[in-house]
Structures are given as structure tokens and as C-alpha cells.
Amino acid sequence: MTDIACSLEQFQRQLQWQPDGLWQSFRHHCLPQLKQKNPKRTDARLAAIINATFELANLKGFHAMTLRQLSEASGLSLGGLYGYFDSKEALAASIHRFIRIQFEQVLLPMIRALPRQQQLQAICRYHLYLSELMQPWFYFAYMEARHQSDTLRREALALSEQVDDELHRSLMQLGQVEQPVIAVGLLKHLLQGWYLRRSHFRKAGVSVDAYTDYLLNRVQLLCHGETSNDPIPQP
Numbered sequence: 001m002t003d004i005a006c007s008l009e010q011f012q013r014q015l016q017w018q019p020d021g022l023w024q025s026f027r028h029h030c031l032p033q034l035k036q037k038n039p040k041r042t043d044a045r046l047a048a049i050i051n052a053t054f055e056l057a058n059l060k061g062f063h064a065m066t067l068r069q070l071s072e073a074s075g076l077s078l079g080g081l082y083g084y085f086d087s088k089e090a091l092a093a094s095i096h097r098f099i100r101i102q103f104e105q106v107l108l109p110m111i112r113a114l115p116r117q118q119q120l121q122a123i124c125r126y127h128l129y130l131s132e133l134m135q136p137w138f139y140f141a142y143m144e145a146r147h148q149s150d151t152l153r154r155e156a157l158a159l160s161e162q163v164d165d166e167l168h169r170s171l172m173q174l175g176q177v178e179q180p181v182i183a184v185g186l187l188k189h190l191l192q193g194w195y196l197r198r199s200h201f202r203k204a205g206v207s208v209d210a211y212t213d214y215l216l217n218r219v220q221l222l223c224h225g226e227t228s229n230d231p232i233p234q235p
Helices: 008-015 021-030 039-060 067-074 078-082 088-112 116-133 135-147 150-172 180-196 198-203 208-217 219-224
Strands: none
Touching: 008 116, 021 039, 021 088, 039 067, 039 088, 039 135, 067 078, 088 116, 088 135, 088 150, 116 135, 116 150, 116 180, 116 208, 116 219, 135 150, 135 180, 150 180, 180 198, 180 208, 208 219
8 A cells, every 4th residue: 555645755756757747648638639750749849838828828818818829829830739729628628637637547546545544634735736746737727717618617617526525525534524515615725725826835935845734734623623733643
């Protein structure tokens, strides 16, 4: 049985995280129909497209961005861009899909492999660590969901509810929880707070490890109404 990763560094080792490997995984899961003679060049172009998307979305909003502007920002011709994504809807859908895949196929198996009493700690830690490694993805999905089509909004909501369900399940495994719906809502807000206000915390010298430890040290207070601030025992 794999031990729980109690730091971002340990999480990256368990995941065998390679930033360049992200694009290979994205291509495999979200664009399997792509025909490529040079996978490395394809992955480099995907990185340019997605990173430019995040930059333009932060600058003017994804809904206001045009594919022509994206082609200019990414360095691809408009025709070249259409070879990867034929619409903004397809582009946004691939980003949302990839985040869902990371949760379902990467995080959940790691969490479920742990003893039941460690699974709440794991979902909080691993969600925060993954959102640190993929901050632009999480930020984009949160900020732009309300501007997407009904289909994409439903998909985003489904993933959000899946996270809620996992938090609720993990909470209930620890015993009786006071106001579990409220407890889940508070936890969810704190998890989102890291990637939404990451620059604020970084300026204050707060690392994702420090943020995670602070959150977990107060899980009992938030969820069980206890007055102790003692940390949750580490495995």
C-alpha cells in the first residue's frame, strides 16, 4: 500500500511528475484523433495553444477571445490552429475534460488505495498539490465555467459535485460529522482558495505545503466542532 504524500515534493515523486509529460497525456486523452508524424512537435504546439489560451483568458476573458487572436498569440497560423481545435467550444471542452481525467484517473486511485482514516487528508492534500502543479487549468475552469455552453457548464458542475461527494464520503468515514453539507462547502471553498488566490499567498511567503498543513490542522474544528487546534496526526 502506498504511503500518503505529505508534501508537494513527495506527491510529485509518487506521480513521477514531468511537466513535458502533461502534453503527451493531454494529447492522448483529449485529442486521440490527431494524426502526427512528430509527437514532440505536436505536444509543443499544444502547449503553445493552451498556454496562450490561459493568458488571453486572463487578459480579456475567454468569451471575448477569438481564434484569430489565439493563433497570433500561440504562433500558429489560423489553419494550423484549426487542425487542433475547430472551435472555442472544442478547446474549452478539452481543458475541462483533462481536469476531470486527472481527478478520476490520477487522484481517486491514489486516494482509494489509502486506509479509510487517511482518505480525507489525502483528497485535501492531493487536490491542493495537483492544483498547484496545474494552477492555470484550475483557474481557467473555475473562472470561465459560467461563460460556457450549457453542456460544458453541466460537465463542470458534474465534476464539482463529484469532488463534493468524495469529500462527503471521506468525512463520513471518520465518524459522525456535524452539518456535513456545510462542512463540505467550507472545505471546498478552502481548496479552491489556493489556486484562486495563489499569487496573494506567494507574495506573503505561504507555500502550498504550509497552506495544506494549516487547512488540515483545522479540519477537526471545521467539521466536528472541536476546540483543539492540535494537528491531525500524521501517518
